Amino acid sequence: MKNRDCHDFYEGCRSRAVMLALEEDRYTGDVTTMATIDPAQEGHAVVTAKEDGILAGLDVAAQVFAACNPSLSLAMHRQDGERVANGERVMEVKGLLAPILLGERTALNFMQRMSGIATKTRAFVDLISHTDTRILDTRKTAPGLRYFDKEAVRIGGGRNHRFGLFDLILIKDNHIDAAGGVGPALNRARMYREKHALDIRIEVEVRSLDELSAALACRPDIILLDNFTLDLLREAVEYVRSISASVELEASGNMSLHTVKAVAETGVDFISVGELTHSVRALDLSMTITLD
Structure with a gap:
């Protein structure tokens, strides 16, 4: 669009x-x-x-x-x-x-x-204000109220992730498993984007350092680090930054007010927080x- x-x-x-x-x-x-x-x-x-x-x-x-x-x-x-x-x-x-x-x-x-x-979004944003990391919302919104939920996140100082299924190619675990792996999924996504001349970004979720390496070889726009420990997040950030300065990193997985500060301090670009809108x-x- x-x-x-x-x-x-x-x-x-x-x-x-x-x-x-x-x-x-x-x-x-x-x-x-x-x-x-x-x-x-x-x-x-x-x-x-x-x-x-x-x-x-x-x-x-x-x-x-x-x-x-x-x-x-x-x-x-x-x-x-x-x-x-x-x-x-x-x-x-x-x-x-x-x-x-x-x-x-x-x-x-x-x-x-x-x-x-x-109010909840501002609490998250304030906790990581000393870093360059930004808080993202998710699609875990009330059916029919997504516009309002996402607008409220923006008003609270957060940043909107994709609005729906149409404005970002986000390759998640089920897509990866069905496509036969991170590499095949990313290659198919890139060909689809080129074929249809879509002006949208490609993001891929990874669950391990091995998947991260496979994803980085295909150069997506964003890599989503799902449920990584703090140590693995630091290692992932260091590894990606040593290879590419343009690939952005997003952390996700049960983020809370108790954990978000430490996650932001690992150096990721974004932290997605389902709690902003699902609870x-x-x-x-x-x-x-x-x-x-």
């Missing part, structure tokens, strides 16, 4: 997900609001942080409320990527109460999940309604 096509694709994913989230919540209508609130009643709502963290998803919340009623007005007290403390105001929504209430839970769900991911703890946010 070209950059323009990718942008349109990602924006389409986002818009469809927002509308689906609203649709699954209201279905035939917000019967509680319709039963108890005068449709002409106006007011405003304040979103407040209930704990410290990194904010993300404010623009998504704005899209939710605009979809509920474009006449609603929003005031942002903080911005995506900023630290927020318990008790701080995050944003205000003003206008008709019915559409505010309709969008409340959907907006908070997006913001809480995204802020939780951004999300939402940041606690709440919304309070006030009548005008």
Whole structure:
């Protein structure tokens, strides 16, 4: 995909997900609001942080409320990527109460999940800030929410790996075994890329120093060192750097806040962390309604 096509694709994913989230919540209508609130009643709502963290998803919340009623007005007290403390105001929504209430839970769900991911990502990024290593996300995202999960990683200071199966040739263990080894898999991948004139990179996962040697002989763009010990990571980095300065190295495999600093200090270029998105703890946010 070209950059323009990718942008349109990602924006389409986002818009469809927002509308689906609203649709699954209201279905035939917000019967509680319709039963108890005068449709002409106006007011405003304040979103407040209930704990410290990194904010993300404010623009998504704005899209939710605009979809509920474009006449609603929003005031942002903080911005995506900023630290927020318990008790701080995050944003205000003003206008008709019915559409505010309709969008409340959907907006908070997006913001809480995204802020939780951004907060976790920032914790990883801060731990390795003294190195040149960068934190990557994975495809271990909630189905249908990948755009938001990956955007939250970016807001938290991490870097997006591939968005899906289409924007990077990532040869993993099953591909290697099925293709008959690292070398055959890489050679087939290179021929496929050339045949179809694809402007994408090739990455290969290796599980041992022998596979690393075989991969390096084929000169992929990135080598993924899967579940290597610290000693093996250091050895792998030294070995690859002695042969090629252009091949990048990524470490993966059960990375945590307890291990990421030591892994970064081995000199790898990237560390991929599934925990950023597969085990999300939402940041606690709440919304309070006030009548005008």
